[in-house]
Structure formats: C-alpha cells, structure tokens
Amino acid sequence: MKRRLQGSPVLLIVGLLVLLCIPGFWWQPHQAASVRAHYQSALAPVFLVPGSSATQNRFNALVKELNHETPKPHSLIRVEVLTNGHLHYSGHLRHGDNCPFIVVGFENHHDGYANILKQAQWFTIAFKELQKTYQFNHFSAMGHSNGGLILTLFMEQDLAATKAKADRLMTIASPFNLEESDAEVDTPLFKQLVAKRDQLPKRLLVYSIAGSQTFAGDGIVPFDSVNRGKFIFQGRVKNFTQITVTGANANHADLPENKQIVGLIRQDLLT
Numbered sequence: 001m002k003r004r005l006q007g008s009p010v011l012l013i014v015g016l017l018v019l020l021c022i023p024g025f026w027w028q029p030h031q032a033a034s035v036r037a038h039y040q041s042a043l044a045p046v047f048l049v050p051g052s053s054a055t056q057n058r059f060n061a062l063v064k065e066l067n068h069e070t071p072k073p074h075s076l077i078r079v080e081v082l083t084n085g086h087l088h089y090s091g092h093l094r095h096g097d098n099c100p101f102i103v104v105g106f107e108n109h110h111d112g113y114a115n116i117l118k119q120a121q122w123f124t125i126a127f128k129e130l131q132k133t134y135q136f137n138h139f140s141a142m143g144h145s146n147g148g149l150i151l152t153l154f155m156e157q158d159l160a161a162t163k164a165k166a167d168r169l170m171t172i173a174s175p176f177n178l179e180e181s182d183a184e185v186d187t188p189l190f191k192q193l194v195a196k197r198d199q200l201p202k203r204l205l206v207y208s209i210a211g212s213q214t215f216a217g218d219g220i221v222p223f224d225s226v227n228r229g230k231f232i233f234q235g236r237v238k239n240f241t242q243i244t245v246t247g248a249n250a251n252h253a254d255l256p257e258n259k260q261i262v263g264l265i266r267q268d269l270l271t
Helices: 002-039 060-068 113-134 146-157 188-195 223-227 229-233 259-268
Strands: 046-049 076-081 087-090 101-106 138-144 165-172 205-211 239-245
Touching: 046 146, 060 101, 060 259, 076 113, 087 113, 101 113, 113 146, 113 188, 138 146, 146 165, 146 188, 165 259, 188 229, 205 223, 205 229, 205 259, 223 229, 229 239, 239 259
Parallel strands: 046 101, 046 138, 076 101, 138 165, 165 205, 205 239
Antiparallel strands: 076 087
16 A cells, blocks of 8 residues: 555656646647748748838839739739738739749828828838738838838848848839938938838848939939938948939839839849
8 A cells, every 4th residue: 555655756757847838838839830831932932012192002013013924923912001000002922933022012101200100100001911811921022112112221220030031122203301302311211211220131232222213313203312321221232223213214113113113123132
C-alpha cells in the first residue's frame, strides 16, 4: 500500500505534464503552417495611391496602358476607404497573378496637411486588411502627388508593424514641402517626414519623379517641393534616384500617363 501511495503523486505529476504539453503540440504545427503560408507567398502587389481630388478610378487608363504590352495582364483591384474605416472593393485577383495592381482611394480625398495625415491612417487600415485577405509579405508602391506623401508617412509610421517588406517606392510630383514656393521655408509636413526618416525601410529603392512644364515646376507643384525628397530618403534607404521628365504630358495632372513615366513604372516597379 505504501508503494502505491508514494507512486500516485508521481503518476499524477506525469499526467499533468502530458496534459500541459498537448496544447503546445497542437499550437506549434498550426503556428508553423501560418508562418509558412505568410513567408512563402509569391504575391507581390503594386499599390497605387492617387493625389487629392482623385478617386480609386484615377489609374484606370494607366493600368490599361501598362497591361497593353504585357503577355499576362495584371489584375486591378480598387479599394475605397470610407471615413469610418470601412472598405469598398471592386475588381478581383486573377488566379496565377502574382503582381496585381491595388489602387487605394479615399472617401475624403481633399488636400491639406490634416487630411493627408488622416489619409495615411486610412491607407494603413486598408493595407492591413488587404494583407490579411491576400497573404502577401512584400510589395511595391507608386503615389502620384499627395499619394506619394501618404505612402511615405505609412512607411515611416506603420509599415514595420505589418512585417511586410517594401521593395520599391515611386513618387510622382509629390510635394514633400506641399505647395510652398519659398525654398527657405519648411512646412510642418516636411519637418515631420524628416524627423521620422530613420524609420524608413533600409533596403527600399526609391524613385522620385518631377514633371517640367515650366522652369519652376509642373504647373502646380514647385520643383523645390518635389526635390525636397532627397532630404527625406537619401542616406536612409538603399538607393534614391531623382528623375525629371519633360515634353508632352509633363504637367502635374497628366504625369501618370506620361509615356516616359509609364516606361519607368514598367521597368522599375513591375520587374
């Protein structure tokens, strides 16, 4: 009887240890499967973000042109982020397409510093939701005008928490110092972007494009405001390239359809 009484606590402890280990054995394979699904994803979308007063339909003509000379056309998914954070979708991801275009627009697409900050927050909401849906872990992005500011704010403030890798960023006529024409004046937005530039992805490739309709800029955004991008990106990312386009469709509104820029997008974002 003594031996049985002495052995019972031992058996009880062993039994409890087995029971405690069972959840761990169940959790580990499931967690590993989730991690594998995320990090083995071949999907690498290209996000397109329009500027103020433009909607999620802004890049329809651009995507059509980009797909024109592509053996396998890329899918086009449009997302509108409402002011309450809800998303409206249109379009779909075609089977086997690893490089879809995802356009993110905003119900409130007005200009101004405060609105740009809100739009960056709404983009983060959309990005996280799309990441859950499509399970991608790397991407590239292009922003026209304020769209480039929104993407830069996102990459400085919220990208790290998503664990996704940003491969390339192209900003087109993005006013990093807003519409300030005095080269001696720094706007609050520019100061904010400079203050947080160390948070930018270190392996990011950045292309900053300016249009030249006049000697001063593209008709809306001053050259100096676009060129301020060098103070944000240079020395903080893997490579920073500034490009100026001239000739036909070099004014601010037409730049996304400019033939030179279409070629740059095809060459630098879709490779």
